[in-house]
Amino acid sequence: MKKVQLAFKTTLVVVISSTLLAGCATPPPKNTSNLCDIFLEHRDWYNAASDMRDKWGVPIHVPMSMMYQESSFKHNAQPPMRWFLGFIPYGRASSAYGYSQAKTVTWDEYVKEANRFWASRDNFDDAIDFMGWYISKSQRINGVSKWDAYAQYLNYHEGWGGYKRGTYRNKAWLVQVAKKVDSRAKDYASQLKTCEEDLQRGWLWRMFFS
Template identity: 40%
Template sequence: MNKHLLTLLSALLLLGGCSSTPTYSPEQPPAHTQKNICALTAHDRIFYDAAKRAERKWGTPAHILLAFVHKESRFLHDAESSSGAYGYAQAKDATWDEYRKATGHWDASREDIYDALDFIGWYNYLSHKRLGISRWDAYNLYLAYHEGRGGFARKSYERRSWVKDLAKKVANQAWRYRQQMKRCGL
């Protein structure tokens, strides 16, 4: 009897360990890992896994999604800006509410990496559908993300060279992430 009870308790402990809820808002990765997807993934694979999930759902490649997070928040879950943008994706309240309404994901959190990357994927999907931007075009996707789709359509970025510089940085980081992913087998 004791042997069976011990076996049952051991099995329950093992199952309990396997079913634990993952941490969706991991600690900010060290700065030296943030520009290298292989190092970032070695620090915590959750960033890559969340990006791949959003890629499968919305079509924007993981390396572009992660480049957005790198630029917007440096992988800090509670990053804030003076403009009222918040979280990994630096989403503003109104745009975040639009996302939650459109997707029915009312409990989505800007501090949850899965939700933040889903948001970026969703936003890029709409930019692709409404503006014809390729889901592989990190530069123009970021311009639409930063300026809003209306601002992108009006080419508001043309008067703001610093915004184009930001988009170049995102595109370059996305390219680096893609090359790194090939090297480390992601």
């Protein structure tokens, strides 16, 4: 009974905190099907994604497609709450949280390896950097190209060990999701080519020449 009460109190604190922070949170992009629209609405996101690309050698369209699949670009996304007897909350299916839906253990590993002890999962800049780190590490561990959104998503979902063991082969639904991620990544890549030159221009140029 004490465990149930503790879980309820913890959930209540999270709900209240989320409500208080909602007013200052960055809203999801209005049009998530077009990468240009996403970055034109949130230009600071492009800057963060560009920094990630320079740092990890990961093409922008791959983690952005994966992020859309994981959280729909919601800063506080997390798995649904599980309920006991239909009305008593007792925790979530996993510790995944934030834009990247990074699990606590994996996030802690990233924080240590990347030396980003101030990083937060509900901060876009940190989340996209985490995904760049993960994708880069998937290449090192499992030999998966950083440009292969299909295989990279399977690594991301199943973990490096799970991908190596081929656990995704028994999950037809996951294979289909990975194909969607790959298709979206290709669309995002094509779209970015049409607007990246404008995104790279500073605010002063846009003020006088746009």
